[in-house]
Amino acid sequence: MGQPVTHFQIVTANPDGAAEFYSSLFGWTVDADNALGYRMFDTGSEEGITGGVWPAPPGAPAFVQLFIRVEDLDTEVKRAESLGATTIIPPQELPDGDAMAVMRDPDGATFALTRASK
Amino acid sequence: MKTSHASGPDRPPLLFRDVLREELGRRCADNSRYSLRAFALDLGVHHATLSQLLSGRRVVTEESIRRIGAALGWSSDRVAELLERERLFSGPRERDEPEVVRLTDDAARVMHEWCHHAILELMRLASFRPDSRWIARVLGVSTDEVNIALSRLARLGMLTMEAPDRWVDSSPDVVGDAAFTRATLEHLLARFHDLHRNRPGRERAFADHVVMTLAVNTARLPDVAALIARFRRELATLVELDQHRDEVYQVQLTLLPITALTNHTDEGDPAWDSP
Known part of the structure; x- marks a missing residue:
């Protein structure tokens, strides 16, 4: 089954600008019709992973996070911590039914662990 | 914050990497040909890993302490003691400093930007909807502003999404009698509902909200x-x-x-x- 990378997220203080840029560049479409108003990219392809844009406070640098899907979110968060990761946002049950935790790896890069809807 | 590793009265006790340094120093003193590579070999770890551990460039994990402790023949009490010391005294490492700065900034913004408290107060309402767009509409701010605030509150552990339809205010009682009391919000909510009800296509009403501290x-x-x-x-x-x-x-x-x-x-x- 594995623990695949399923999603990328661009975190930026200019989410509208980022959505517009990538849509213009690659012909992607953006759908934010969901409870969090999350800008979800549709790349128009069956290949690759999904992606989206999340807002950052003004002045914050833009960066990209990878989302890794796991079976047992709480267990994997603890395992990541035991290997030196820091929990930035503990597991949250999102309105769409997925669950997510945001971590920082030992070298400072952030990533998210997700669990698909039960 | 940097942690002094010197031992003695009123100073933090030795941490795992200090103990390793001392052990390496002792072995080198006993045997002039002894080296970091030899020490790594004895401990069963790669010499690069050991070097990073000793220099502080690698995070000391529980697994590291248990594994190396076993190689050094430490008792379970000794391992537990070093695990506890690491937990209590290692402090924010240099790599964590941006995290500390960000959390401090988060806390300051939560205290001074009304939107955070307003979201927490909204969550008390029976009519609350865990929907950023709904919150944005009720508070008269953008969905992005709501999501930035939600991220901050979640990072600080002040808001927990326990279920898709249940968000919990897990903040300490710091709101007190802040400007947005429950009654005021109930009232505002009613006003906004009135404003938008049966008025499709109507342009958003003029609204201005200023909080000055x-x-x-x-x-x-x-x-x-x-x-x-x-x-x-x-x-x-x-x-x-x-x-x-x-x-x-x-x-x-x-x-x-x-x-x-x-x-x-x-x-x-x-x-x-x-x-």
Whole structure:
């Protein structure tokens, strides 16, 4: 089954600008019709992973996070911590039914662990 | 914050990497040909890993302590002691400093930007919907502003999404009598619902919301109160100019002490009386 990378997220203080840029560049479409108003990219392809844009406070640098899907979110968060990761946002049950935790790896890069809807 | 690794009275106790350094030093003293590579070999770890551990460039994990502790023949009590020391005294490492700065900034913004408290107060309402778009509409801010605030509250552990339809206020009771009391929000909510009900396609109503947090000299407060009274009179005079009026708006002016640094009391003080 594995623990695949399923999603990328661009975190930026200019989410509208980022959505517009990538849509213009690659012909992607953006759908934010969901409870969090999350800008979800549709790349128009069956290949690759999904992606989206999340807002950052003004002045914050833009960066990209990878989302890794796991079976047992709480267990994997603890395992990541035991290997030196820091929990930035503990597991949250999102309105769409997925669950997510945001971590920082030992070298400072952030990533998210997700669990698909039960 | 950097942690001093020196041992002795009033100083932090030795941490795992200090103990390893001492052990390496002792072995080198006993055997002039002994090296870091030999030490790594004895411990069963790669020499690069050991070097990073000793220099502080690699995070000390529980697994590291248990594994290396076993190679050094430590008792379970000794391992537990070092695990506890690491937990208590290792402190924020250099790589964590941006995290500390960000959390401090998060906390400051949560304290001073009204949107965070407003979201937490909204969550008390029976009609609350865990939907950023709904929150944004009710508070009159953008969905992005709501999501930035939600991220902050979640990072600080002040908000927990326990289920897709249940968000929990897990903040300490720091809100107190902040500007957005439950009653005020219930009222605002009703007003916004009224505003949007049965009016499809209507442009968003004009709305302005300003919260100012100011350091003041309390001796100046009577003047502030007088200024507010004058503003109220001028505002009333201005809107009275129009015979025909087509909407009802609400203006809120709140002057509240945020700190209690002096012996100032509001009892009987004209500054706090309704002007």
